[in-house]
Amino acid sequence: MWGILGRRAVVNGGISASSLRSRVRSSSVSARSYAAAGSKEMTVRDALNSAIDEEMSADPKVFVMGEEVGQYQGAYKITKGLLEKYGPERVYDTPITEAGFTGIGVGAAYAGLKPVVEFMTFNFSMQAIDHIINSAAKSNYMSAGQINVPIVFRGPNGAAAGVGAQHSQCYAAWYASVPGLKVLAPYSAEDARGLLKAAIRDPDPVVFLENELLYGESFPISEEALDSSFCLPIGKAKIEREGKDVTITTFSKMVGFALKAAEKLAEEGISAEVINLRSIRPLDRATINASVRKTSRLVTVEEGFPQHGVCAEICASVVEESFSYLDAPVERIAGADVPMPYAANLERLALPQVEDIVRAAKRACFRSK
Amino acid sequence: MAIWFARSRNIVSSLRHNLNLSGILSKRDYSPRPAFTNSQLSSRSVFLDSITSLRHESTAVEKQHDLVQQSDEEDVQELDFPGGKLGYTSEMKFIPESSPKRVPCYRVLDEDGRIISDSDFIPVSEQLAVRMYEQMATLQVMDHIFYEAQRQGRISFFITTVGEEAVNIASAAALSPDDVVLPQYREPGVLLWRGFTLQEFANQCFGNKADHGKGRQMPVHYGSNRYNYFTVSSPIATQLPQAAGVGYSLKMEKKNACAVTFIGDGGTSEGDFHAGLNFAAVMEAPVVFICRNNGWAISTHISEQFRSDGIVVKGQAYGIRSIRVDGNDALAVYSAVRSAREMAVTEQRPVLIEAMTYRVGHHSTSDDSTKYRAADEIQYWKMSRNPVNRFKKWVEDNGWWSEEDESKLRSNARKQLLQAIQASEKWDKPPLTELFSDVYDVKTKNLEEQELGLRELVEKQPQDYPPGFHI
Numbered sequence: 001m002w003g004i005l006g007r008r009a010v011v012n013g014g015i016s017a018s019s020l021r022s023r024v025r026s027s028s029v030s031a032r033s034y035a036a037a038g039s040k041e042m043t044v045r046d047a048l049n050s051a052i053d054e055e056m057s058a059d060p061k062v063f064v065m066g067e068e069v070g071q072y073q074g075a076y077k078i079t080k081g082l083l084e085k086y087g088p089e090r091v092y093d094t095p096i097t098e099a100g101f102t103g104i105g106v107g108a109a110y111a112g113l114k115p116v117v118e119f120m121t122f123n124f125s126m127q128a129i130d131h132i133i134n135s136a137a138k139s140n141y142m143s144a145g146q147i148n149v150p151i152v153f154r155g156p157n158g159a160a161a162g163v164g165a166q167h168s169q170c171y172a173a174w175y176a177s178v179p180g181l182k183v184l185a186p187y188s189a190e191d192a193r194g195l196l197k198a199a200i201r202d203p204d205p206v207v208f209l210e211n212e213l214l215y216g217e218s219f220p221i222s223e224e225a226l227d228s229s230f231c232l233p234i235g236k237a238k239i240e241r242e243g244k245d246v247t248i249t250t251f252s253k254m255v256g257f258a259l260k261a262a263e264k265l266a267e268e269g270i271s272a273e274v275i276n277l278r279s280i281r282p283l284d285r286a287t288i289n290a291s292v293r294k295t296s297r298l299v300t301v302e303e304g305f306p307q308h309g310v311c312a313e314i315c316a317s318v319v320e321e322s323f324s325y326l327d328a329p330v331e332r333i334a335g336a337d338v339p340m341p342y343a344a345n346l347e348r349l350a351l352p353q354v355e356d357i358v359r360a361a362k363r364a365c366f367r368s369k
Numbered sequence: 370m371a372i373w374f375a376r377s378r379n380i381v382s383s384l385r386h387n388l389n390l391s392g393i394l395s396k397r398d399y400s401p402r403p404a405f406t407n408s409q410l411s412s413r414s415v416f417l418d419s420i421t422s423l424r425h426e427s428t429a430v431e432k433q434h435d436l437v438q439q440s441d442e443e444d445v446q447e448l449d450f451p452g453g454k455l456g457y458t459s460e461m462k463f464i465p466e467s468s469p470k471r472v473p474c475y476r477v478l479d480e481d482g483r484i485i486s487d488s489d490f491i492p493v494s495e496q497l498a499v500r501m502y503e504q505m506a507t508l509q510v511m512d513h514i515f516y517e518a519q520r521q522g523r524i525s526f527f528i529t530t531v532g533e534e535a536v537n538i539a540s541a542a543a544l545s546p547d548d549v550v551l552p553q554y555r556e557p558g559v560l561l562w563r564g565f566t567l568q569e570f571a572n573q574c575f576g577n578k579a580d581h582g583k584g585r586q587m588p589v590h591y592g593s594n595r596y597n598y599f600t601v602s603s604p605i606a607t608q609l610p611q612a613a614g615v616g617y618s619l620k621m622e623k624k625n626a627c628a629v630t631f632i633g634d635g636g637t638s639e640g641d642f643h644a645g646l647n648f649a650a651v652m653e654a655p656v657v658f659i660c661r662n663n664g665w666a667i668s669t670h671i672s673e674q675f676r677s678d679g680i681v682v683k684g685q686a687y688g689i690r691s692i693r694v695d696g697n698d699a700l701a702v703y704s705a706v707r708s709a710r711e712m713a714v715t716e717q718r719p720v721l722i723e724a725m726t727y728r729v730g731h732h733s734t735s736d737d738s739t740k741y742r743a744a745d746e747i748q749y750w751k752m753s754r755n756p757v758n759r760f761k762k763w764v765e766d767n768g769w770w771s772e773e774d775e776s777k778l779r780s781n782a783r784k785q786l787l788q789a790i791q792a793s794e795k796w797d798k799p800p801l802t803e804l805f806s807d808v809y810d811v812k813t814k815n816l817e818e819q820e821l822g823l824r825e826l827v828e829k830q831p832q833d834y835p836p837g838f839h840i
Contacts, residue, residue: 063621089621095651100610100644104652107614107628110599111549113621115614134604135611143592143600144583145807179808203810235813282813 040226045215047189048078048154051196052116054228056086059114062200063090065101066118066155075120076156076215102128102153106135109151109205116200119155122171122209136205137180149205154196157185157209158252158303159351165339170304172251175207176281176313182234183280185209187255189219191278194232202234209280211253237284239291243273246361247291249314250301251277254352258301261357270365280310285317292318296327297364301357306334331360471678474725475705476695480754482762490704495769501542501699502764503778505534505757508558510782511567512730515574518790519588519734524574528589530555532697532729535756536661538562539702540629540724544710547626549615550598551608554589555661555728556631563596567785571793583807584799606636609645609658613719616654620717627655627713629706635666637680646687649719656719657709658689661696663728668741684721696724697756700763727754801827 042050056062063086068075070083070093083091094101098119105115119125125132132153139147158170176183182204186192192210199206224230240255241262248258255276262272273291277284292298298318300311311332318330336350447454477490484490493501512529519527530537537558544550550559557570569581573591576584582592582600592600602608612630619626636642637660649656660680664671677683684691690712694705702724709720727750731738738747764770805812805820812820827834 092652095647097644097647099640100613100648103607103610103641103644104614104617104648107551107608107611107616108618109614110611111615111618111628113614113618130604131607131610135602135607139600139602140809141807142582142585142590142602143594143807144581144585144803146581146592146594147600148810182809282815285815 040221040223041218042189042193042221042226043216043218044186044189044192044210045076045078047192047219047221048196048210048215049080049082051193052079052200053082053085055116055197055200056082056090058228059200061112062114062116063092063108064116064118065092065094065105067094067096067101067120069093069118074118076212078210078215079118098124098126098128099131102131103135105151105153106131106139106149109136109149110139110147114150114152114200116152116154119153121160121167121212122155122157123167123169125153125155125171132175132181132205132207133178137178139180140204141180148203150203152196152199152202152206152208154199154208154210156212156215158211159335159340159347160212162342162344162347163340164342168340170209170302170335171207172209172280172302173304173309173313175209176283176310177308178281180205181281182206183209184234184278185251185280186278187214187240187252187276189221190225191232191238191276193221193225194230195234195278198231198234201231206234209252214253214256217256232278235279235282235284237278237287238276239273239287240276241272241274243271243295245271245273245295246297246299246364247273247275247288247295248299248301248357248361249275249277249288249291251280251310252303254301254303257352257354258357260354261361264354264358265361268362270361272361277310283313283317285321288314289318289322292322293325296325297361298326299331299333299357299360299364301333301352301360303335303351306332306337309334328364331364333357333360466676467678468682472681472693474693474695475701476698477700477704478698478759478763480759482759482764482766484700484763490700491707493700493703495767497542498764498767499769501538501703502757502760502770504538504541504558504562505699505760506775506778507567507782508534508537508561509757510779511557511561511570511786514783514786514790515570515588516730516734518574523790523794524588526588526734527574528554528733529730530558532727532750532756533661533663534558535699535702535760536659536696536724536726539699540659540706543703543706544629545626547597547624548710549619549626549628551612551615551628551630552598552601553605553608553631553633553636553661554601554603555633557589557591559631560591560593560596560598563593563598565591565593565596565598566789567782568789568792569593571786571789572796575790575793575796576798577793577796578799578803579793579796580799583803585803585807606632606639606641606645608632609636609639609641610648611645612656612658613645613649613652613654616649616656616713616719617652620652620654625714627657627710629657629659629710631659631661633666634660634662634664634671634680635669635674636660637683638674646684646689646719646721650688653717654719655713655717657706657713658719658721659706660721660723661726662723663696663726665728665732665738665742667732667736668738670742679723679725681721681723689719689721691721691723693723693725696726697754697759699756699760726756 064079064082069079070091073080102117105117108115136149136151139149159168172185175181184195184199184206186195196208199208241259250258258274262274265272273295275288275291300314302310311334315330315332333352333356338350340350341347448457477484477488479485508530512531515527516529518524533555537556541559541562572580573582574588590601592598608630609632612628615628662679666674681691681693692705694701696702705722709722713720729747729751805816808816
């Protein structure tokens with residue numbers, strides 16, 4: 001895992017892994033001016049682990065299922081320690097069949113249990129997508145409320161580092177287009193804890209999109225967030241950094257990039273407001289539009305493919321609802337419209353970088369009436 | 370068969386493997402017992418006797434390793450591999466793609482409705498037998514009238530169960546009401562047995578406001594929380610791994626119930642069949658898988674669907690106990706399902722039942738099966754191999770049913786159905802409030818906004834909406 005972060009760091013211009021970590025830490029502390037100043041820090045991995053642990057402890061119907069979640073402690077160690085604590089019935093190591101264990105999870109949810117199904121990456125969820133869409137998402141509606149599916153599908157989503165096309169796709173737009181699903185994308189440790197706990201408690205099927213490169217990142221975490229009853233509302237975005245000149249919306253790993261871009265923009269006198277979407281479906285159009293009505297400019301960022309992406313939806317929403325407030329065309333920054341290449345230089349070119357966000361914000365700011 | 374005896378006794382060991390694959394009938398005593406002893410194996414004539422004795426005797430389910438231990442001297446030494454010890458052989462022998470004999474079919478009633486002597490079956494009381502027959506006949510009437518209603522354009526679509534009434538009703542009768550049923554789409558008889566009324570069936574087909582499904586699904590996609598019957602879902606075989614999940618849930622909650630799921634012969638080609646059976650076996654989940662092998666998957670005949678000896682042989686490949694039963698024999702189906710259910714619950718294991726039957730009707734009202742099969746094939750099965758007539762003969766022979774009962778039942782059922790359809794047709798469709806509900810447990814804000822917007826639009830522009838359009 002650290003090897004991957006190390007490579008990513010090289011890609012970002014030869015910074016060492018540890019200094020990259022500390023950079024992110026310091027920038028996120030300064031950006032989050034209104035967050036509770038906790039002296040504690042937590043990695044996203046520990047945040048997810050503690051969330052699952054607490055929810056399993058609170059509700060005996062919650063159980064975890066996936067490849068390598070038990071004995072191996074989790075492919076990314078998110079489920080570390082759970083097998084020892086809860087036993088093999090509640091931390092279930094599955095054979096390699098995404099269609100199989102997803103179907104089983106849906107069936108178990110139909111019958112009243114609360115499965116937390118892990119996909120090693122969401123790329124592999126393609127092999128199970130019928131169960132997710134045609135069974136999990138639509139059952140409550142098709143059965144007129146007789147069959148509800150309190151299931152959580154979680155796992156790493158989007159690009160990692162040097163893993164190629166079949167391990168790098170972002171599925172936020174795909175899942176978020178389906179009514180019946182809720183789609184969440186945490187960024188910080190607090191997001192990870194609060195949103196995963198909310199997802200497990202929610203009676204609807206939730207797709208929980210994590211990010212492999214964020215697992216090892218540490219974030220400050222408040223006492224409130226460490227409490228076992230802590231929960232974040234689904235459908236509410238978070239303003240990570242307030243600003244008045246341009247609104248930058250994004251989710252997951254790109255939030256960190258947007259915050260860095262905001263720092264750079266601040267040096268040039270542009271005050272950027274960074275919105276961490278947290279919830280892709282339902283999308284917090286109210287917060288986004290309120291922000292755009294304040295700043296008059298929108299830059300929307302995502303890692304995934306540009307066509308029919310999350311950014312496209314946000315742009316449409318803003319143009320529909322806040323057209324007369326816009327002083328510049330809406331800007332979309334997304335991944336390149338190619339399957340992800342492997343070579344490190346090509347991979348870097350295929351993904352949004354901090355500089356791309358800065359340039360887009362500047363474009364939006366210098367196009368005035 | 371003669372070729373086998375010309376060779377050395379290595380043939381015996383390979384044939385034994387074949388017989389193992391072809392499956393053995395199980396008596397109600399399920400303790401594993403070896404079928405052959407060493408002394409029997411050395412003699413050819415005794416071997417012949419053993420083959421013939423298989424036909425008439427029920428032998429217990431045997432474990433593979435029992436046979437290996439009693440096999441020839443060369444297999445005494447063992448090899449250690451992940452998964453356990455194996456005997457070995459220096460003779461290179463491929464397991465043949467098929468057994469010389471197909472797995473026999475468990476049957477209790479002959480075609481004339483008479484119990485075959487020395488049959489192994491669970492007795493059925495008069496009350497139960499009469500109820501089973503009544504429901505089978507009602508199912509026939511229901512199929513006929515709804516099919517006609519579709520042809521008249523009163524409902525958009527229908528799937529009949531013609532020819533498979535015994536599988537539907539006898540299996541339902543063998544289950545407990547707590548057993549959770551995950552159907553494919555040709556098992557409304559199970560729901561009928563459990564108490565779903567003809568009016569409720571009609572409401573679902575017409576998608577009116579009284580439909581428990583709130584008009585959300587096509588006809589025949591019935592479901593009922595109350596009767597533990599999961600709403601029919603169109604994609605094929607998805608219910609199989611879901612049944613394993615339901616079984617796992619019942620196992621974790623230590624309930625005295627199992628999951629029961631149905632699939633057709635065609636559905637076993639789906640990847641989910643593999644996942645469902647494999648998982649149920651590994652999880653030791655109490656699931657009964659019932660495969661209705663009715664010969665046709667729309668226009669695909671079973672010879673184009675798989676090359677194995679049907680479905681029953683696949684059970685052992687997953688480590689699942691299996692049986693092949695005459696699906697048109699209500700008593701055999703009842704016994705097999707009842708036994709399977711007990712095994713699943715008390716031993717916490719999956720069981721596979723292949724019910725051999727025939728799809729007399731078309732695949733659905735969107736199909737005309739005379740385009741791909743002979744009309745006289747259909748006629749043959751409809752008239753000479755009819756499961757309802759066969760069971761009727763047995764019930765009548767016992768003095769439990771008369772022609773008067775028959776005409777009364779059929780005319781009553783017909784009348785009820787026609788009334789139900791007339792009523793369903795007249796009732797309103799679900800109101801607009803049901804368009805946006807149940808997407809989530811609690812309506813999200815964007816859905817509330819959309820509903821409000823649509824309501825305002827309908828009020829402002831009533832001319833764009835049909836008269837009597839319900840909000």
